[in-house]
Amino acid sequence: MSALDCPSPACDARRKAGQCLCWDCWDALPGPTRRALGIRDELATARLQILHRELAAAVPPHEIEINL
Numbered sequence: 001m002s003a004l005d006c007p008s009p010a011c012d013a014r015r016k017a018g019q020c021l022c023w024d025c026w027d028a029l030p031g032p033t034r035r036a037l038g039i040r041d042e043l044a045t046a047r048l049q050i051l052h053r054e055l056a057a058a059v060p061p062h063e064i065e066i067n068l
């Protein structure tokens with residue numbers, strides 16, 4: 001798995017440099033989740049870890065909620 005593969009196991013697209021997901025998976029995230037991931041503060045890393053943990057657990061992107 002290259003560093004630029006989309007982290008969603010169900011997806012073989014490539015993410016863009018500086019993006020955490022490919023565009024398709026990003027678009028599939030619920031709006032509040034996208035907004036939460038866009039916040040750059042001391043919890044940003046924790047939010048990203050939740051995203052990756054959910055993806056690794058095969059949670060579909062449209063069901064991932066991040067409430068930090």
Ligand SMILES: [Zn+2]
Pocket residue numbers: 006007008011012013021022023024025026
């Ligand atoms: Zn993807």
